[in-house]
Every structure is written in structure tokens, then in C-alpha cells.
């Protein structure tokens with residue numbers, strides 16, 4: 017804990033490793049990795065499909081248990097945080113995870129019912145009017161029409177659903193937000209809009225961000241620090257500018273070249289999202 | 297002829313119309329048989345002219361205007377008994393369908409959720425799963441004989457016995473559905489939102505996996521009628537004078553050997569008609585259900601909007 | 605080792621059978637002890653005069669009900685491994701003999717019913733395919749939708765009313781033979797009558813079998829028929845069939861090939877309704893006065909005959925499990941995708 021600011025925190029991973037399966041079918045999804053996140057982090061994680069990005073993110077929120085190594089939050093291990101109800105709820109409130117899956121809403125509940133649950137349980141907000149105010153505020157923040165709250169998941173577009181997923185996490189005002197490919201399933205113009213919304217919200221509420229993606233433009237736009245993963249291993253890390261301009265590892269170079277070849281000037285990392293924000 | 301069939305098939309494979317035309321007629325026809333049985337059961341005292349469990353005339357009178365289906369070996373009115381038989385069958389059918397559906401959903405959910413988990417919970421789940429597998433290996437009649445033997449002849453014992461015979465299908469259907477729902481991302485989202493496993497099971501897993509079990513309910517109802525009649529027929533069903541179809545048939549066998557067919561044939565016809573009707577409805581209702589649901593919802597919504 | 609890999613699917617499935625029977629036998633053992641009433645006091649109450657405690661203990665020992673439940677369980681397990689199910693508490697006869705003196709006649713009925721249902725299914729399937737007559741096809745469809753609805757004894761009642769009471773074409777349903785006793789060699793009545801050269805009895809039994817077997821055939825054909833018609837419908841539009849038609853393969857051959865390919869869908873259902881076949885046979889035997897396996901069950905429940913009932917349960921369940929096993933194996937043999945562990949081997 018470096019400052020007296022109430023929103024500050026420290027999350028560290030030391031030699032965290034994850035294996036799936038046993039025997040000859042064992043897959044090492046994450047090789048031992050060390051990491052530190054705090055309220056000022058804007059960490060981007062990239063890597064090809066299957067490189068262990070999601071597994072890393074899911075271990076932090078306790079959806080997977082590390083095979084070895086320790087993840088600790090505020091000097092206390094995550095396992096410990098999750099071991100009893102009170103501290104589990106506290107941890108869930110402070111560290112939120114938005115999954116890459118856009119089917120993360122119960123098809124039988126309206127968005128209103130889905131989004132108010134974390135507010136009730138994690139924030140203990142009970143009064144109806146306060147719930148409504150907060151839901152409306154968060155919707156406005158994410159440029160969502162509050163009228164959509166009364167809809168069911170199949171009745172909105174993919175981009176709207178993704179923003180509701182963000183709303184569900186952001187409504188509890190976490191200190192650390194972990195986004196797992198939240199824009200990958202969206203088309204390019206919506207991607208830009210959602211990225212802007214996340215960036216603005218994170219900056220305004222001064223929360224830490226870990227942003228997982230396999231697309232380079234999104235990550236470079238939203239984060240200041242970059243982690244490149246391959247086969248579960250962190251092959252390169254550093255400030256975004258440094259990694260993009262002078263990549264050290266051959267794999268990173270390969271990745272950058274692939275983007276340089278495929279991306280048109282319009283969707284290049286620097287110019288893309290800003291332009292789209294103007295259009296928004 | 298066959299050539300034309302094959303030729304036709306090959307030229308134009310039978311294409312189902314993309315959307316079948318639904319109308320209220322179809323909906324009515326789907327529900328009619330089931331509703332008819334329920335109505336007979338409900339209004340049995342109004343329909344039946346005599347008390348079903350008392351002697352009202354000489355024994356084995358042939359059908360006449362006074363005794364529509366004749367009288368049986370002890371002089372009870374076969375028509376009244378047959379009508380009240382519908383009531384007995386429906387009572388058992390409804391209770392067993394509810395018990396085995398609710399019980400099957402709860403057990404199936406538990407098995408599905410505990411599968412591949414360690415510790416006591418996992419063991420209990422596997423045990424329940426194994427027991428339900430063994431249940432299907434026992435013919436229902438034999439299970440009925442044993443359970444009624446153990447618990448003594450009573451309505452409660454019969455309900456337990458028939459539920460045990462029929463619960464397995466519901467458990468399996470629900471378990472398969474739970475295994476599917478279990479992988480859904482919204483369960484992880486619920487966990488991250490702080491919901492407890494129990495709440496998440498009740499709020500998300502159960503509502504999203506009861507579909508097949510609910511659709512199976514009319515079938516359970518029909519099978520209950522069949523098993524009840526069969527147990528009654530071999531003599532381990534309801535107690536003696538109760539107008540139960542299977543028991544009526546078996547006690548009419550001596551009359552049948554004497555050439556008096558009416559005490560046996562009418563309950564038999566009613567068993568056949570009712571199980572066929574239930575089978576028909578249980579097949580037709582799921583077909584018209586989407587239409588019905590859509591229309592009811594639409595009407596409900598417009599009403600609400602007009603009020604607002 | 606490679607032999608084991610290739611044949612693991614049926615070896616493992618086969619190895620499960622004794623285990624299942626053992627587990628089920630144990631369940632049955634505890635189940636029958638839940639029966640109300642004490643078989644010892646039932647046996648003693650039939651004696652006259654006062655009964656000394658020593659006599660009671662002697663009877664208890666003789667019945668094999670001395671010692672704790674666990675002693676009895678161990679003895680039961682020991683017997684089970686040797687194929688010995690103990691002696692009936694009521695008649696004193698070995699349970700295995702009692703069961704096997706009744707089981708074959710039940711199985712005979714079931715087999716006759718199944719063969720008849722299979723043949724009728726094939727015939728109707730042929731008609732369904734051969735004649736593109738709408739009314740005919742619709743009626744076959746409607747009939748096939750009767751699957752697992754009308755209980756077999758109800759159908760039998762209809763047959764009795766029509767053919768015995770009204771038309772008087774068939775004799776009264778009062779047992780397999782009107783007089784005399786059945787010869788017993790294999791336990792299958794028809795086979796025994798033939799083996800002993802009793803042509804008269806054989807004919808008589810055959811006539812007595814007409815109604816019960818017809819009832820079973822009429823009841824169980826729809827179960828097979830739904831599957832078969834579904835298979836025919838699917839196979840007709842298969843690319844294979846179209847290719848054959850386009851290539852000018854003779855009509856007969858196309859028919860045969862569609863027929864044969866749809867047949868595998870029928871096998872699946874055998875296992876599914878074998879239990880209801882036994883149940884149906886029990887009611888039929890009671891209706892026609894045949895006295896088979898069901899009567900033994902009812903009797904042993906009523907007389908609190910622990911050993912007879914547990915033996916009866918073990919054998920009935922074993923028969924069902926074996927039937928399911930055979931169907932499973934045939935299925936797996938026909939369709940390798942159903943073999944266990946196939947996906948794990950692929951990965």
C-alpha cells in the first residue's frame with residue numbers, strides 16, 4: 017500500500033503456474049509468472065489463442081486454482097480471501113472480471129434482474145430507488161439506453177450485451193477490473209466505442225485495469241504496459257511504446273509484423289479509436 | 297407406386313414447412329383429450345347416477361337404460377364405478393406426476409451439479425445416480441409388488457411405488473440438461489456477482505433445466521395410469537371396493553368366463569381411451585406450446601401497455 | 605495389450621454385469637428385510653400347541669435367519685458366488701429351483717411375443733414402404749403412435765371378449781392345458797411337450813397361446829414400429845438411396861438396402877422396453893392362469909418369504925441386466941460411436 021488513497025491496492029502473483037489434466041494429457045496453461053497490479057496499472061495482455069491469457073485472468077478472480085504459486089491481494093492470499101463469506105464478498109466487490117463470453121447472462125432474467133444482483137449482494141444496496149439510480153447512472157456512463165434494462169439477453173445486440181456485462185461489473189465500483197477479450201466479438205466500430213467507454217470510466221474512477229485481448233490495436237489504445245504471452249509463458253513485458261517500437265522477442269516481432277501487414281492505416285492503433293469516438 | 301414414391305422422394309425430399317400454421321383449433325384439439333379426462337374425473341359425482349361402492353341392484357345385470365354398463369358380480373353399477381375410476385386414476389396421476397417431476401428435478405439437479413466433484417457431495421451424487429440406474433433395471437410391476445409389500449397396502453405406498461418406477465426418466469432428463477447448463481457462462485457470472493452456490497442452483501440452474509422434465513410430465517401421468525391399472529389387476533393396487541379400473545377388470549374375470557362381458561370390457565375401454573388420450577395430448581401439447589406461449593405473452597403485454 | 609485396447613469396449617461392459625448383480629443382490633437383501641412380519645413367527649404360528657424358545661431358535665437356525673444381519677449377509681454373498689440362493693422359508697425347496705421352474709415359461713411367452721412383434725413390424729414396414737397409399741401409411745403411423753400406451757392385459761381382455769365370449773372361436777383362458785400336468789424337462793412348456801412327444805398337449809397349449817401372444821404382439825409392435833418407420837423415413841432420403849436410384853439400381857435391391865439399414869434402429873428399443881415386457885408377461889400370466897414368475901413374487905411377499913423374494917429379485921434383475929447388456933453390445937458393435945472411451949482415445 018503505497019498511498020493513503022482509499023482506492024489503492026496491491027495484487028501480486030508470484031511464480032503462479034497452472035496445469036490442466038494429468039499424466040500424458042497434461043497441459044501447462046500458464047508457466048510460472050510474476051506480476052504486480054495496483055490502482056495505476058493499465059496492463060494489456062496479448063498472445064495467440066490458447067496462450068493462457070484467460071487462465072491467468074481467471075486465476076486472479078478465483079475461477080481457477082493455481083497449481084502452484086501464490087496470488088495475493090493486499091498481502092493476503094486470494095484463497096484466503098475466498099475462504100469465508102464476508103471476505104469473499106469483499107474480494108468480489110474489489111476485483112471484478114468481465115468474461116469474453118457474451119452468453120454470460122441468464123436467458124430467463126432481464127438485464128435489470130441480472131445487473132442488480134451484484135449491487136445487492138456485493139454492495140448491500142437494498143433500497144429500490146437507490147438501485148434504480150445507480151443502474152441508470154452506470155447505463156448512462158456506458159451509453160446504454162436505460163430502457164433496455166427491461167429486455168432479455170436475446171433481445172439486444174452483441175455490443176449492447178457486452179456493455180451490460182461491463183455494467184454488471186462496474187456497478188459495484190471495483191478497484192481492479194479485469195476484461196477478457198470484451199471487444200473481440202464485436203464489429204470494429206462498436207469495438208472502438210466500447211474501448212473508449214472503458215477507458216473513460218477507468219480513468220474517472222481511478223481503478224486498475226487488466227485488459228486481455230489477442231488484437232494489438234485495442235490493447236495499445238487502452239493500456240500503458242504490455243505483457244506478451246505464448247504457450248503459457250510470458251515472453252516479453254514492458255511499456256507499450258517500448259514493446260511496440262523495439263520488440264525484443266522474435267515472437268513479439270512476428271506478432272507486430274502480422275498487424276502491420278494486415279491493418280489498414282485507418283484502423284491503426286494510434287488513429288483508430290479516437291476517430292471513432294468522434295463519430296460516436 | 298413404390299417407384300413413384302422413391303422418385304418423388306429423390307426429386308423433392310419431404311420438406312417440412314418452415315413454420316407450421318397454428319391456430320386456436322390446433323391448440324384446442326391438443327388439450328381436448330386431456331381436459332376431457334380431467335372433467336370426467338372432476339365431475340364424477342355429477343355424472344355417475346349411483347354410489348360406486350354400494351350394491352344397487354341384482355348382480356350381473358346386462359346393460360340397460362337404468363344401468364348403462366350393467367352391474368357387476370356384487371350388483372354395483374359398472375357405469376358409476378367406471379366414471380369414478382377416472383377420478384381415482386387422475387388423483388394418482390396428478391400426485392405421482394407432481395412428485396416424480398419435482399423430486400426428479402431436485403435429484404437430477406443435485407446429480408448434475410455434484411458430478412465430477414470430490415468429497416462427500418460427489419459420492420452422494422454418484423450413489424443417487426447409480427440407484428436411479430438400478431431402478432430402471434427393475435420392471436415396474438415387480439418394484440410395485442415389493443414396495444407395496446414392504447409398506448403395506450395403502451394409497452401412500454402405491455404413490456411411492458409408482459413414483460419410484462417413473463422418477464428415473466425425469467432424473468435423467470434433468471441431469472443431462474443440468475450438465476449442459478452447468479457449462480454456461482452465466483453461472484460463473486453469478487459466482488462473480490457473489491451469489492452462493494445454493495442460490496445460483498435455485499435461481500439459474502433449475503429454471504434453465506426444467507424444460508425437458510416439464511414436457512415429460514404428461515407422459516408420467518399416462519404411465520402412472522398404466523402402472524396403477526396393472527398393479528390393481530394383479531391384486532396389489534388400491535384397497536378392495538375402491539373403483540379402480542385394473543382391480544375392476546380383474547374382479548370381473550369370473551363374470552367374463554361366464555360370458556358376462558360388461559363388467560370387464562367397460563373399464564378396459566376406459567383405460568385404453570384415457571391412456572391414448574393422454575399420450576395424444578402429451579405429444580400434441582409441446583407442438584402447440586410455442587404458439588400458445590407467444591400469443592398469451594403478446595396479449596398480456598398489450599394489456600399491460602394499454603393500462604399504462 | 606493391443607487386443608485389450610481394441611476389445612476394451614465389450615470386455616469392460618461384460619465385466620460390469622457380475623458387479624451389478626452383486627450390488628443389486630445386496631440391495632435386495634436389505635430390501636426384503638424391510639417386509640413387515642417375521643417369517644419365523646409365521647412358520648411357528650401354523651404349529652399347534654405351545655412352542656418352546658428352543659424350538660423357535662431351532663426353526664430360526666433352520667431358516668438361516670440366526671445370527672446378526674451381517675452374518676446372514678455374508679452367508680447370502682457366499683451363496684450368491686456359488687449360484688445358491690438358499691431355500692424358500694415356506695416350501696423349503698431351493699429358491700433357484702423355484703425360480704427356474706417358472707422363469708422359462710415366462711421367457712417363452714416373452715420370446716413368442718417378441719418374435720411376433722418383430723415379424724408384424726417388418727410386414728407393416730414393408731407395406732409402408734411398398735405402397736405409397738396415403739390412408740395406409742397414415743393408419744400405420746397412427747398404430748405406431750400407440751407405443752407404450754394401452755396395457756397388454758387390456759388388449760387381452762378385448763381379445764377374450766371378442767374371440768371367447770362373443771365369437772366362441774377360442775377356448776376359455778384357463779391355463780396352458782385343460783387337464784393333466786405339463787411334462788417338465790427344460791421348463792419351456794412348448795419345448796417339453798414336443799420333447800416328450802405329447803402332440804395333443806402341444807396343440808392345446810398352442811391354441812391357448814393364441815390370445816396372450818396376440819395381445820403381446822399387438823401391444824409391443826408399435827414400440828418397434830415407431831423406430832422402424834423413423835428409420836425408413838430417414839434412410840429414404842439418404843444420399844445413398846438417391847445415388848442408387850440415380851444409378852438405376854434395380855428396385856428390389858434398393859428396397860432391400862433401405863430395409864436393412866433401417867433395421868438397426870429397431871435394436872435400440874429392445875433394451876428399453878424389456879422391463880415392461882416382463883411386467884406385461886406377469887399380468888398376462890395372471891389373466892390366463894399360467895402361473896409364472898409374477899405369481900412367485902406376489903406369493904413370497906405375502907408369506908414374508910425373505911429368501912424366495914430376494915432370490916426372485918436377483919434373478920429377475922439379472923435377466924433384465926443381461927437383456928440390456930446384449931442390446932448394448934449389439935448397439936456398440938453396430939455403431940462404434942457408442943463405445944465407451946472412444947473420445948478419450950481420439951484425443
Ligand SMILES: Nc1ncnc2c1ncn2[C@@H]1O[C@H](COP(=O)(O)OP(=O)(O)OP(=O)(O)O)[C@@H](O)[C@H]1O
Pocket residue numbers: 036037043044045063064065066067068069070071072230
Ligand atoms: N478447463 C480446462 N481444461 C483443460 N484445459 C484447459 C482448460 N481451460 C483452458 N485449457 C487449456 O489451457 C490453455 C490456455 O487456455 P486459455 O483459455 O487460457 O487461452 P487464451 O489465451 O485465453 O486463448 P483465447 O485467445 O482463445 O481465449 C489452452 O491450451 C487450453 O486448451
Ligand SMILES: [Mg+2]
Pocket residue numbers: 069070071116196197
Ligand atoms: Mg481466452
